[in-house]
Amino acid sequence: MKTTKSKSHANTATAEYAIEESKLLKLFEDELKDIYWAEKALTKALPKMAKNATSQELIDALQSHLEETEEQVQKVEQVFAILGKKPVAKKCEAMDGLIKEAQEIMESTDEGAMRDAGIISAGQKVEHYEIATYGTLRTFARTLGLNDAADILEEILNEEKNADQKLTEIAESTINIQAAEEEE
Ligand SMILES: [Fe+2]
Numbered sequence: 001m002k003t004t005k006s007k008s009h010a011n012t013a014t015a016e017y018a019i020e021e022s023k024l025l026k027l028f029e030d031e032l033k034d035i036y037w038a039e040k041a042l043t044k045a046l047p048k049m050a051k052n053a054t055s056q057e058l059i060d061a062l063q064s065h066l067e068e069t070e071e072q073v074q075k076v077e078q079v080f081a082i083l084g085k086k087p088v089a090k091k092c093e094a095m096d097g098l099i100k101e102a103q104e105i106m107e108s109t110d111e112g113a114m115r116d117a118g119i120i121s122a123g124q125k126v127e128h129y130e131i132a133t134y135g136t137l138r139t140f141a142r143t144l145g146l147n148d149a150a151d152i153l154e155e156i157l158n159e160e161k162n163a164d165q166k167l168t169e170i171a172e173s174t175i176n177i178q179a180a181e182e183e184e
Pocket residue numbers: 039042069072130160
């Protein structure tokens with residue numbers, strides 16, 4: 001077992017399996033353009049989600065994450081600057097889809113706790129996408145020796161993780177099943 005593991009690890013450490021630095025940098029830049037588009041789109045989507053929410057705790061969480069997201073747009077711009085590049089946004093199909101899904105959920109749910117549950121669900125999908133992206137970008141930046149960029153990306157990563165955690169807490173504390181008697 002141990003032998004197999006170390007053998008396969010050795011196989012991946014060959015020159016043929018490695019990525020050229022310039023190609024990793026290209027991948028890094030492409031993903032940065034993608035998340036830059038996504039963050040900008042979220043600065044427009046989050047206010048709509050807050051407007052549709054009922055729970056004050058949820059509204060506050062969405063508004064405070066909106067402020068954080070506006071700062072994240074600037075932080076991503078700082079990463080472009082570290083690369084010596086102008087910030088360029090490239091449409092992120094995944095985030096576009098997640099935002100469309102959020103819109104659909106808001107249109108198809110009754111206002112109140114049900115819509116709030118839908119908003120939380122859509123919001124957490126967004127946060128998880130961001131967590132995956134920033135985790136990757138941080139690792140790429142470290143691999144490329146871009147430590148200042150990696151630090152910024154890790155800071156954003158932690159903000160996304162906190163936003164996700166906050167949504168979990170709100171879901172657990174505010175969304176309850178209505179008693180059957182009350183419904184009738
Ligand atoms: Fe973000």
